[in-house]
Amino acid sequence: MIVVDDAIRCDACPVLCYIKPGRTGSCDRYGNHNGQLVRLDPHVMLERAQSRGDSLVPFLGKSREWDGNLVNDAETFVTAIGAGTTYPDYKPAPFIISSQVEGVDMVTVVTEGIFSYCGVKLKIDTDRHLGAECSTVRAQGEAVGHVTTSEYGSQMLSLGGVRHLTSGSRHEGTVTCDTLLHLCNGRAVELQIDDGARIVVQAGKPPIVDGVQEERMRVGCGSATIGMFAKQWFGKVDEVVVVDDHITGVLSEHQAGKLFGVPETGIKMKGRRSTPGRYFKVAEPGTSWGGTSITDPLSILAPFDPEIAKPGLSLLMVSTTGEQFAYYELDDALRAVEKDLPPSLQESVARIRENCEPALCTVLFMGGAGGSLRAGVTENPVKLTLSVRDALTRVTSGGAPVYVWPGGGITYMVDVSRMPQNAFGYVPTPALVAPIEFTMKLANYAALGGHMDYVRPLSSIRRNDEVSKTVAPREDNPWPLQSGKAPQK
C-alpha cells in the first residue's frame, strides 16, 4: 500500500481509507480538507462541495436512530418525492436509480390561479423619507397603491389590490397589473409617491431613491448607534451627534456617554428632547443625512452654551449609516469649523458603515384563492379551505413556501424571489396569474371530493415534453412534497 506523505488515514469506519488532500474516502462522506478529517453532509464530493460553497460539517452529528417503528413523527407525515423537477434525493448518490412506485400516494394539484384580489407588499430598506403614510403611489401617473407603515430601517408600500385592479379606470387597472407583474417577475419598476420620492424598486436589489442607489440599512437609530459606539469614541472626540430622522443621539448627554464619564460639552440641539441624549424631529424627513432633509449637519445645532463649551472642543457628526460624516472643532468664538476627520475616528465611522446591512427591496405577492380556483381542485371548494386549515394540504406557489393567513379563505403570501423566474402572468381582466399548488395525500384528496378521474402519474409528465421545463429547486426552499404539516410555524 502506498502511503503518500500528505494522505491522512480516516478511522471513521473499518475501511480505514488513506485520503489525500482535497479528496474523500471511499464513502464520499469523510474528506481531507487541508489536512483535517472533515465530514461532508450530505454525501457530496469534496471538490464539488467546496466549489459550490456547501457546508463542511464537523465530525459525526448523529441523526436520530430508527426506533424500529413505522409510525411517523408529527412533524413528518407526508410521503413521496415528486420528480417533475430534478431534486436530488436524500443524497445525490451516483446514478441513483429511482424506483417509481406505481401506486400514486401523493397528489399535487397544480393550477395557475387568476387573482383579481391580489397585490404586493413591498419592503424597501431605507431610512430616507419616501412619503407620508397613506400617500398614493403612482406608476406611469396612475395610482397603483399607497405608502403604509414604516418598519425598522424600512418603508413599506402596499401595491395593487382589487380597488386599483378593477374598480378604477381601465388604464389604472392595466398599469397596476403591469406594475405587479413586473415586480413579481423580478423586474425593476419606477414609482412616484405623491409629495414624496421617486423610486426604482426591484425584488432582491437595492432601492434607488430620487436617483441615488441606497447602499445600506442603518445599524440602529441615532440613539442606539451612540450606545453601540460610545466606547470607541470615548477619549478620541469630545462630542458625537448621530443624525437620524427618528431619534438623533448626542454622546455627552446619552446614558452611554454618562457611563463612560463623558463631560458636558454645552451642545444645544434643535428638535424635541425625548430622554437625555435622544432628540425627535431635529429636521424634516428627507433623503439626506440619516433620512432627514438636511445637507448641512450644523443646521440642527443651536449655538453652544458659552458657560460650558470651550474653544478647541471636537465634534463628530455622523449619520446612522456612516455614509455622511463631518468633523468640527470650535474656534475661539465657539463656532464649529469643519476639519478633516482625524485617523483615530475614521475607524469608528467605517465600523458604522460595515454594520449596516445591504439595503434591498423585497416583494411579497399576496393573493386569495377564490371559489372557482378551489373548484378546480375539488367539487366542494370549502373542503379545500378546511383541509389547508387542518394542515392536511400544503400550499406552495411555484414550489416556494407560502404563508397562509389565518381566518377564512385561502389568502397567502409568498416571497417572489423564492419562486422560479417569470412565474407570473396576467389576463386582460386585468388580473394576475400566479402558480399555486395544493399537495396532499391521495386519500385526503379523495375525501375532499377531488377530481379523481384526472389524477395522473407523474410519469406522464416527462421531461421530454416540449411544454415542460425542468428547473432546479432553490436550495433554501423546503421541498414541497415533504412534511405537509403547517409549513409556516
Next chain:
Amino acid sequence: MNPRAQIRLLPDGRRLHMHDGPIDLIIEAFGALAEIQAAYRAAVARFNFVLDELCGELVFLRQPTRVNSPLPQGTVAGRMAAAVTPYAALTFITPMAAVAGAVAEEILRAMTRSADLSRAYVNDGGDIALHLAPGEKFTIGMVERPDRPSLFGTTTIDAATSIRGIATSGWRGRSFSLGIADAVTVLAGTAAMADAAATIIANAIDLPGHPAIVRIPANELQPDTDLGDRLVTQSVGQLTPNEVHAALAAGIRVAESLLGQDLIRAAALSLQGETRLVEAPRGIHKNSTAESVLGGAALQRCDKLPILQGGFSR
C-alpha cells in the same frame, strides 16, 4: 449493535436509510405492515455486521480475481466473488467491482427470508436489488449525470422477468472507471451480477489515447484503491459524433457478448447525450419511446383542468 451505523426512517415514513462507512442503503418494502416491520428489523440485524465482515477480508477482496482464486469467507464476499469470476479469465477485475450490488442483495435476502413481502428494493447508491412477488412490478427511472440528476429513461420490471438486479457504472459515479461512459445501466439476474457487468461494460466504452480524456493513476487519488496504478478517468472533453459512436460501439460489443452468455438481461449505455440499448426482446425504454409505455396518451397542458402528479419514490 454496531455503534457506527446510522439507521433511520426517511421523512416519508416508509423508506429505511442505513449508513455505515461507505455503505449507504435506501430500502423500501411493500406488504402488510407487520411484514414490513419484520423485514426492516431483519435488514437492520444483518446490516450491523456487513461492513465489519467485509473489512475483515478487505485485503483479499482488493486482489485481482483469477479463475482459480480461493473463495472468500463471508456471504457478502462470496456473492462478490461469484459475480466477478466469469470475467476473471478475460480481464482485470477484483471482487470490489461487485461490492455494492452484493451488499444490496445480502440485505434484500435477509428481508425476504424473514417476511412475506409483495415487493422490496435495496438501493445501495444506485446498485439495486429487487424482490417481486408473482404479478408485481417496479418502474425504474434512469439518471445519466449524478451531478445533474434527471431521468433519461424508464423501464418496468415485472415479476415474470428474471431481472432482480440493477446497477450503474461510469466515470462520473462514486467509483473509479477505466472508461469514459457517463453511465452504463445494467439489468441482470442479481444486483451483484449487474454491478460487475456495469463495471466491465463501462470500462469498455473508451477511446484509448484520446487527448481530450484526462486520466490519473487510481492510487494517486486513493492510495489504497484496488485498481493500483491503473489510469482512471477524471474528465472527458467534448467528443465528435464519430468518436461517441466508436466508443459506444466498443461497449455494445461487450454488452452483447455478456447478453449472449446470460450474464445480463439488458444494458443502457450513455455517453455525451447518446444512449444505446442492448437487450433481449424487452427491457429498457428510452424516453423517445415513452408513449408506448404510457399507452400513447397524448399529453397536453390544460390551463383549466388541474394536472395531478403522482408519487415517485426514490
